[in-house]
Amino acid sequence: GCGGNNNNEASGSDAKPSSSAASGSTGAKQKFAIIFKNTGNPYGEKEMEGFKKAIEESGDEAILKAPDQPTAEAQIQMIEELISQKVDSIAVVGNDPDALQPALKKAMNAGIKVLSLDSAVNADSRMVHINQADPERIGRTLIQGVSEMIGGEGEIAILSATSQATNQNTWIEWMKKELEDSKYANVKLVKVAYGDDLRDKSVSETEALLKSYPNLKGIIAPTTVGIAAAGKVLTDKGLKGKVMLTGLGLPSEMAEYIESGVSPWMYLWNPIDVGYLAGYAAEALVDGTITGAIGEKFTAGTLGEKEIIADGDGTQVMLGDPFKFDSSNIAEWKSVY
Amino acid sequence: MEPRLLQNKRDFSVKGFLLQWEWMLVVLFLAMTVMNINLSEYYWNFDNLRDATMSFLDKAFIVLPMVFIIIVGDIDISVGSIVALSSVIMADLYNHGVPMPIAMLICLAVGTLCGYINGLLVVKFKELSAVIVTLSTMIIYRGIAYILLKDQAAGKFPDWFNFLGWEYVGGIPFILIAFVVFAILFWYLLHKTTFGRKVYAMGSNLTASRFSGIQTDRIKIIVFTLTGLMSAVCALFLTSRMGSTRPNIANGYELDVIAMVVLGGISTSGGKGRMIGAILAIFLIGYLRYGLGLVNVSAQTLLIIIGLLLIVAVSIPKLKLGKKR
Amino acid sequence: MSEFILELKGITKTFPGVKALDDVYFKLKPGEIHALMGENGAGKSTFIKVITGVHAPDEGDMYLDGQKVSFRNPKDAQKAGIAAIYQHVTCYPDLTVTENIFMGHEKIAKGTKRLLWREMHEEAGKLLKELGASFSPKTLMGALSVAEQQIVEIAKALSVNARIIIMDEPTAALTNNESEELYRIAEKLRDQGASIIFISHRFEDMYRLASKVTVFRDSKYIGTWGVNEISNADLIVAMVGREITQLFPKKEAQIGEELLRVEGLGKTGYFADVSFTLRKGEILGLTGLVGAGRTEVCQAIFGVERPDKGKIFYKGRELAAKSPLHAMKQGIGYLPEDRQKQGLVLSWEIGRNITLSSLEKMSRRGHLNTRKEQDLAKRLAEKVSVKAKSVFDLASSLSGGNQQKVVFAKLLTADLDILILDEPTKGVDVGAKSAIYEIISDLACSGYGIILVSSEMPEIIGMCDRVAVMREGRITAFMDREGITQEAILRASMADAAPQQDQQRWA
Amino acid sequence: MNNKGGSPAPTATNAAATAGASGAPGPAGRPTATPAPAAAPKASLSANIAKFRELGLLAFIVILAIGVQLRNPSFLTWENLNDIATNTAILSILAVGMMLVIITRGIDLSIGATLALAGMSAALTVKEYPGLSPLVAVLLGVGIGIVCGAVLGFLVAKINILPIIATLGMMNVFRGLTYELSGGKWVSAHQMPDSFKAIATGKVLGLNNLIVIAVVIYIVAYYFVNHTRTGRQIYAVGSNPDSAEVSGIKSGRILWLVYTIMGGLAGLAGVLWVAKFASAQGDTASGYELSVIAACVLGGVSIAGGSGKISGIILGSVLLGILNNALPMINVSPFWQNFIQGMIILIAVLINAVVKRGIDRNNLMRRRI
Numbered sequence A: 001g002c003g004g005n006n007n008n009e010a011s012g013s014d015a016k017p018s019s020s021a022a023s024g025s026t027g028a029k030q031k032f033a034i035i036f037k038n039t040g041n042p043y044g045e046k047e048m049e050g051f052k053k054a055i056e057e058s059g060d061e062a063i064l065k066a067p068d069q070p071t072a073e074a075q076i077q078m079i080e081e082l083i084s085q086k087v088d089s090i091a092v093v094g095n096d097p098d099a100l101q102p103a104l105k106k107a108m109n110a111g112i113k114v115l116s117l118d119s120a121v122n123a124d125s126r127m128v129h130i131n132q133a134d135p136e137r138i139g140r141t142l143i144q145g146v147s148e149m150i151g152g153e154g155e156i157a158i159l160s161a162t163s164q165a166t167n168q169n170t171w172i173e174w175m176k177k178e179l180e181d182s183k184y185a186n187v188k189l190v191k192v193a194y195g196d197d198l199r200d201k202s203v204s205e206t207e208a209l210l211k212s213y214p215n216l217k218g219i220i221a222p223t224t225v226g227i228a229a230a231g232k233v234l235t236d237k238g239l240k241g242k243v244m245l246t247g248l249g250l251p252s253e254m255a256e257y258i259e260s261g262v263s264p265w266m267y268l269w270n271p272i273d274v275g276y277l278a279g280y281a282a283e284a285l286v287d288g289t290i291t292g293a294i295g296e297k298f299t300a301g302t303l304g305e306k307e308i309i310a311d312g313d314g315t316q317v318m319l320g321d322p323f324k325f326d327s328s329n330i331a332e333w334k335s336v337y
Numbered sequence B: 001m002e003p004r005l006l007q008n009k010r011d012f013s014v015k016g017f018l019l020q021w022e023w024m025l026v027v028l029f030l031a032m033t034v035m036n037i038n039l040s041e042y043y044w045n046f047d048n049l050r051d052a053t054m055s056f057l058d059k060a061f062i063v064l065p066m067v068f069i070i071i072v073g074d075i076d077i078s079v080g081s082i083v084a085l086s087s088v089i090m091a092d093l094y095n096h097g098v099p100m101p102i103a104m105l106i107c108l109a110v111g112t113l114c115g116y117i118n119g120l121l122v123v124k125f126k127e128l129s130a131v132i133v134t135l136s137t138m139i140i141y142r143g144i145a146y147i148l149l150k151d152q153a154a155g156k157f158p159d160w161f162n163f164l165g166w167e168y169v170g171g172i173p174f175i176l177i178a179f180v181v182f183a184i185l186f187w188y189l190l191h192k193t194t195f196g197r198k199v200y201a202m203g204s205n206l207t208a209s210r211f212s213g214i215q216t217d218r219i220k221i222i223v224f225t226l227t228g229l230m231s232a233v234c235a236l237f238l239t240s241r242m243g244s245t246r247p248n249i250a251n252g253y254e255l256d257v258i259a260m261v262v263l264g265g266i267s268t269s270g271g272k273g274r275m276i277g278a279i280l281a282i283f284l285i286g287y288l289r290y291g292l293g294l295v296n297v298s299a300q301t302l303l304i305i306i307g308l309l310l311i312v313a314v315s316i317p318k319l320k321l322g323k324k325r
Numbered sequence C: 001m002s003e004f005i006l007e008l009k010g011i012t013k014t015f016p017g018v019k020a021l022d023d024v025y026f027k028l029k030p031g032e033i034h035a036l037m038g039e040n041g042a043g044k045s046t047f048i049k050v051i052t053g054v055h056a057p058d059e060g061d062m063y064l065d066g067q068k069v070s071f072r073n074p075k076d077a078q079k080a081g082i083a084a085i086y087q088h089v090t091c092y093p094d095l096t097v098t099e100n101i102f103m104g105h106e107k108i109a110k111g112t113k114r115l116l117w118r119e120m121h122e123e124a125g126k127l128l129k130e131l132g133a134s135f136s137p138k139t140l141m142g143a144l145s146v147a148e149q150q151i152v153e154i155a156k157a158l159s160v161n162a163r164i165i166i167m168d169e170p171t172a173a174l175t176n177n178e179s180e181e182l183y184r185i186a187e188k189l190r191d192q193g194a195s196i197i198f199i200s201h202r203f204e205d206m207y208r209l210a211s212k213v214t215v216f217r218d219s220k221y222i223g224t225w226g227v228n229e230i231s232n233a234d235l236i237v238a239m240v241g242r243e244i245t246q247l248f249p250k251k252e253a254q255i256g257e258e259l260l261r262v263e264g265l266g267k268t269g270y271f272a273d274v275s276f277t278l279r280k281g282e283i284l285g286l287t288g289l290v291g292a293g294r295t296e297v298c299q300a301i302f303g304v305e306r307p308d309k310g311k312i313f314y315k316g317r318e319l320a321a322k323s324p325l326h327a328m329k330q331g332i333g334y335l336p337e338d339r340q341k342q343g344l345v346l347s348w349e350i351g352r353n354i355t356l357s358s359l360e361k362m363s364r365r366g367h368l369n370t371r372k373e374q375d376l377a378k379r380l381a382e383k384v385s386v387k388a389k390s391v392f393d394l395a396s397s398l399s400g401g402n403q404q405k406v407v408f409a410k411l412l413t414a415d416l417d418i419l420i421l422d423e424p425t426k427g428v429d430v431g432a433k434s435a436i437y438e439i440i441s442d443l444a445c446s447g448y449g450i451i452l453v454s455s456e457m458p459e460i461i462g463m464c465d466r467v468a469v470m471r472e473g474r475i476t477a478f479m480d481r482e483g484i485t486q487e488a489i490l491r492a493s494m495a496d497a498a499p500q501q502d503q504q505r506w507a
Numbered sequence D: 001m002n003n004k005g006g007s008p009a010p011t012a013t014n015a016a017a018t019a020g021a022s023g024a025p026g027p028a029g030r031p032t033a034t035p036a037p038a039a040a041p042k043a044s045l046s047a048n049i050a051k052f053r054e055l056g057l058l059a060f061i062v063i064l065a066i067g068v069q070l071r072n073p074s075f076l077t078w079e080n081l082n083d084i085a086t087n088t089a090i091l092s093i094l095a096v097g098m099m100l101v102i103i104t105r106g107i108d109l110s111i112g113a114t115l116a117l118a119g120m121s122a123a124l125t126v127k128e129y130p131g132l133s134p135l136v137a138v139l140l141g142v143g144i145g146i147v148c149g150a151v152l153g154f155l156v157a158k159i160n161i162l163p164i165i166a167t168l169g170m171m172n173v174f175r176g177l178t179y180e181l182s183g184g185k186w187v188s189a190h191q192m193p194d195s196f197k198a199i200a201t202g203k204v205l206g207l208n209n210l211i212v213i214a215v216v217i218y219i220v221a222y223y224f225v226n227h228t229r230t231g232r233q234i235y236a237v238g239s240n241p242d243s244a245e246v247s248g249i250k251s252g253r254i255l256w257l258v259y260t261i262m263g264g265l266a267g268l269a270g271v272l273w274v275a276k277f278a279s280a281q282g283d284t285a286s287g288y289e290l291s292v293i294a295a296c297v298l299g300g301v302s303i304a305g306g307s308g309k310i311s312g313i314i315l316g317s318v319l320l321g322i323l324n325n326a327l328p329m330i331n332v333s334p335f336w337q338n339f340i341q342g343m344i345i346l347i348a349v350l351i352n353a354v355v356k357r358g359i360d361r362n363n364l365m366r367r368r369i
């Protein structure tokens, strides 16, 4: 069996001097870790910021980690490090839904509460998932949005992240489902392109879309790098108003193009809130308030009471609907995240 | 002409012995250990040290044959892609009903084949350097992995497959035992056999080796093939640790592997270096990362530290031995 | 103004473990050609490098025109008007001949600092023409043969208009008529007032050119004589420290059955229609001008390159060596012409070099027995009298001649019947030369068949039982021992003898 | 072998001086004539091969372009060609520096990181001081690149660390510094003044600034490597470092210079990149060094050092640029793109090698024996 549980005597004593603000059930600060996909990503920074806020509101210690490359291998290594440190909980934004399973199971066997947020790991490797928004709602809303922008008819294309990205792929599935509705009879999805979340590749792909489909009316880019790169191309080529752009993106990256009208509006949730909710869910798991079972409830600080609901084989907590950013509110958000 | 007698003994100089690269790695290793013990109370703990090896030893399997390739004066930057391709094919076959043991054998075969192709291209097209050849096969092999698996992950392996990456034999991680066995084999091959001697000769002077009756082409092909095989071994362990696979696994492994080889004192211009150095480097980097990870040093700081370590370690001996005209 | 343009006093230079120069003196007058001689490893090349600032001496002073100088790097020496041709060709294979010649002193436009390519090509062409070279200055250096590269090196030294020109074995890779061009030029330079230091193992060179000769032995200064004041025998004694009675110890070997028969061998662009036989105990000379294709023929037999046409019969069986290993297993050995690039791993110990081609013999199922290896290496190194402290010395620390002995020792590890020796004495001193000739003779007596490739007439005449002369890829003449004369060989190697035009072949 | 029938041979007295133990000073016989007039078959031979190398690549590019054009008629349009050129400009600028580095037998794996660091610094600066002239931002980026390059040059030239190790190590350091500098944040389009973004969108004579900058760099580089002493010394150092030492070339300085130029170009590329995409991230251009090396290698720059031509790397960059542009345009499945790209690179270099062999052979056939 796994050897993670052999040294229990160390877990109670905390060698570092605990601060005066110490609270929590054991009297010592408990340790809550979050692992994001990779470092240097402002979206992730905001999520970790929200997580840290929630943990510190409870008087505990937050450990923020992110590997330099967005790989599952690196996250496994970090999980091992956290198990060695005997943290109380690990929240992870998975780079792969399945690949972390053995490592996360080892953590759970060692008594660590495990949850995922934003990008889910599979149901077996977590106790609960914090979902930023319902994938179905996201997919359907994006199609509704683009359809409205192009007046209900014309060719559209999707510019995604990598062909492997789980979140994006789920959303794209739902987009396709929504398109089956007869009211989109005149809306035609001509291509799903992948920009790999690289600026240069996203730009080439956008340019190729524009040239291969001269009648293209709209682009949906459900990823920050993609939507910003597409915004840049449309701006530079003077296609504002001719090709519509929407999708999911950070307000700060997209402010320029929303203010200029290249993208009339787009959606996103608040990553700070995602992290914040995950922080409270982790606290609740460690406290024993919840176990991750359907129907349990906990109070998530300023977000109020949240309930655990079903999600396929597993369970999840839903943050809410994606937020719509347009020229009326972008100025206020662009400096926040 | 009367025969002049030659001395039988090698000149032994204490200074020369102590100035060996490997000692420097040992010193660095000790310094790193002391530092880590001071940094984190969790570091000096048998279970932790033992489990840490499980997460950094997968690449180490590729370091072993890469030592040969670099001593021969070539380089292989396609290893990460070979890991991905062999792992993806194994998972794909298993998901299509091929029994796992057979899928694993095929994984090894695929890696071996990829390595063989690299070797063949390098040998048949001498006007191209190994960098170019493996740069293109790097893209191609991973490309095939993408074609096979598209955006899917493949996995749900039988439970016993976990054994490779996660289980212990007599309290020692299986991966560590496997690594030690391979390390001894490769050490022996490099330092105690004619094959190893020929590899050094080729790295020092390829033409002279050929004129001395060494089948240089054959040896190059063998060395590349071995690297492919060991990449597949890495694929087995890595896939076991991840429990599933995707076309993008082991991305960037080539640079990590080469960094370890080079830190181990193996010169990229060929002909110089020892296996023990590379092995020390594996553990040095592995435990350094782990120790700093225990105190949650940020990824960017870790990058800087590892980068500087590489530079500083390589500079120290150069600074000491000023060149004499 | 001093009587001497260059004077060195008490120069000492130590390398780790080797005292390469020990209290050495040297004086050079303006307009003098001064030969510097000595056995392999006597320190000649090192001495040159001290003069040109490549090495810094540990002790001793250097005076130029009576002024004490010390060069920190080769550039300083160049500025002071000293040009050198180093023993081991130091060229840029990827650059053109012109660039090689003008590297370091390019012609540049006054204002813009632009390189004046046309002028440089023209001048390089002129220099090459003067040296009798037939390649264009725009050729890439790497495409030239060693001999041609040597000519470029000479052109390079000429192009700087130096007051002191140092030539370290410039003729080692040259044939007689190329050497002759060099003599002519050296004399012209001398007449124009330049001083020349000339290192060579060929007495011919010294007698032909020099007025003074300085001898080093075992890193020490032995003496300086006028060339006409010292007898040949005394000079050899000065160099070797003992008398050498016979330079060509040709022994009569029992000539036995046929070992090798080559029929109509051809390789596109290199050689064609090469046929000869070699018998047990026989020494077959293969001579000709540079680029005649001798090396290519030898390498084709040894399996380095595949011939396109023709057959090779070894002891009556047809044999097409697939690789050097294959050839060696059959019993054919080859001593390459470029010992540094093809013969040795310079960064290795002597011992490992010697055993490199016969590792299988010292191993069981791949496991190398290092004791056995060292014993064999030591025995063979002693047999060919390598001058070193132990078999653990690095090959790179040996002088040219001693390196050649190590390559020779390598050949002796294997069980061979046929030895192909490609310029075995190139750049080897008299002492070592005679030792090598002795080895060759002994090997012939013990039943080896030997192909001796050489450009040196005396060597060919003194050693061979039969001679084949090659010109432009074809064998133009065979001579038996009785019929070998310099004139005959020269006639057969020169182009104008036979009317080639008619039988022009597209091999 | 080049003796034309008429050239008179030296008389036999040339070799009259006998040598060896019995040798005595012989009479000096002068050759009656210089043999063989300098003919130039070898020069034209090797020159032709070198030229053909580029022609082969050019032919490959043309065939590829025609193939793509048949699949998608909008490929060979002015707009698309302009896009290709714009998108390839940064790559080709970097290729110039990389070529110089490779010629000296080095390699620079750190350029992606240098590019990111310089780009991020420039972006942060214009974010703080939006009024700043874009020229200052460019200079800042170039300056930072030069510093990075100079550090590398120091490690390689003065401390003698192998380039692959020095740049591998510093790649990590530069990348880490970029993250530290930005605190994990990006600089977004709305934080950059229009004047800054105009660096990459502005036009001169109808051509995008990036193209113009690349062309200027190519002209300067061509002059530098072919017509200046320092430029040729770069080749000399790469071709044979030992001889370079002996002929008094300060190889250390040349190496230092080469890495500094590479750094400066990477810095420039960083600013251009950030301006072009209107966003600066910590992981900008991560792994881009491989594309740049591929461009050089495709263009015939020899990893063994000493050789490489400006015309070659232009073609190499163009080939990569076309691939990046064309594969999405001919509707290749994204899953096949990697494979096809790798195959085309491999086939291009293999064909090049085979063609060169054929030419070599052909030339041998024509030699008279």
Ligand SMILES: Nc1ncnc2c1ncn2[C@@H]1O[C@H](COP(=O)(O)OP(=O)(O)OP(=O)(O)O)[C@@H](O)[C@H]1O
Pocket: C015, C016, C018, C019, C020, C038, C039, C040, C041, C042, C043, C044, C045, C046, C047, C087, C396, C397, C398, C399, C400, C401, C402, C427, C429
């Ligand atoms: N760089 C070096 N390091 C160590 N030893 C050296 C070095 N260069 C030369 N030597 C040693 O110095 C001695 C003199 O060598 P040098 O090359 O000057 O001899 P030489 O007279 O030119 O011989 P040859 O005629 O064979 O060229 C030799 O014993 C040689 O091994």
Ligand SMILES: Nc1ncnc2c1ncn2[C@@H]1O[C@H](COP(=O)(O)OP(=O)(O)OP(=O)(O)O)[C@@H](O)[C@H]1O
Pocket: C142, C143, C144, C145, C146, C147, C269, C270, C288, C289, C290, C291, C292, C293, C294, C295, C296, C297, C337, C455, D001
């Ligand atoms: N590096 C090279 N590239 C192209 N051709 C070459 C090269 N070296 C030699 N050749 C040509 O090959 C032919 C045979 O050369 P080879 O070196 O075999 O002659 P050789 O008689 O052995 O001369 P040497 O006296 O220099 O040893 C000549 O025509 C020569 O010009």
Ligand SMILES: [Mg+2]
Pocket: C044, C045, C046, C087, C168, C399, C400
């Ligand atoms: Mg010498």
Ligand SMILES: [Mg+2]
Pocket: C294, C295, C296, C337, C422
């Ligand atoms: Mg030859």
